[in-house]
């Protein structure tokens with residue numbers, strides 16, 4: 166069974182009789198490890214009560230586009246960014262038409278327009294409505310926009326008709342949602358990823374470190390796993406659970422990260438250096454705790470080994486991706502780093518902003534190679550990681 170661990174899914178419910186099955190869909194998605202928030206259209210509330218879905222999902226149900234209180238909490242743009250995948254189930258003929266026309270007249274349609282995550286619809290309607298050329302054309306348009314279409318099934322309908330138009334069963338929908346995250350783009354590839362900060366000891370109780378949370382590196386690992394890669398994370402100290410289906414090597418210092426990375430990269434195809442490795446470490450580590458006897462002390466610092474450039478310069482046939490955390494002239498500094506460290510690609514981000522970068526769940530980044538540059542506008546780190554893995558896989562194949 167494919168997993169959805171740590172995935173964030175919005176279940177959008179529109180007004181059809183199949184809405185009673187949406188409660189079960191929420192449950193099946195949670196069974197596979199995802200977090201689920203529910204957004205309903207006003208007509209969906211005629212078929213199933215928001216309270217049921219609130220109790221099941223553990224989140225308030227979102228329904229109103231113009232509710233100032235709701236917008237002050239998690240508004241439609243926040244919700245759109247939160248979601249890795251927007252699943253509209255059931256999707257009525259009317260709602261599908263509004264997606265095709267890009268209308269933003271309900272909270273759910275506004276989220277559809279604003280999301281950069283994946284979108285799937287599970288249509289549910291009378292067989293006549295489903296086979297109408299207007300609906301067929303609309304479905305064709307959604308397919309061209311990479312919206313995934315689940316079903317519909319064939320069978321007896323609520324109105325007594327028999328034919329195509331029934332919403333698929335909740336467990337079938339949950340299985341297809343899980344499959345959306347499995348791209349296979351990196352199947353057979355070995356990927357090594359460094360993540361998190363390093364700690365450089367001053368004495369047995371103190372250290373030098375930085376604010377890296379490890380979220381970006383772990384998101385890259387998850388995206389690479391979903392793409393079918395065999396992943397090793399070399400992780401500095403972080404407060405994150407390791408993704409399923411990968412090897413995690415835990416390290417503390419830059420020196421440990423360096424030797425683990427060199428060993429793991431020997432037979433790897435791709436190295437992604439997402440760790441915020443401490444640039445300097447104390448030249449010598451005091452054996453005992455340093456006492457507070459003097460008003461000031463001096464620490465002599467020395468450079469730590471540059472892990473990503475050691476790998477790029479010494480390991481053959483490996484595609485090396487670095488990160489550049491910058492506060493100004495982002496592209497220029499990143500391009501300089503790309504050349505100096507002999508990397509194949511670099512992902513640059515602006516760490517001077519508080520809404521993205523360090524510790525944030527969101528990030529905005531540039532993918533830069535020797536002859537290309539592409540911006541990924543602000544989105545969740547999970548989605549950004551997936552987009553980067555996508556572009557990386559295409560680059561390796563070309």
Ligand code: C5P
Nearest residue numbers: 438439440442469470471472473487488
């Ligand atoms: O030079 P700077 O630290 O800004 O470079 C960032 C890139 O280099 C990141 O990919 C980071 O993981 C990597 N790096 C490294 N070893 C170091 C310092 C940085 O692998 N000692």
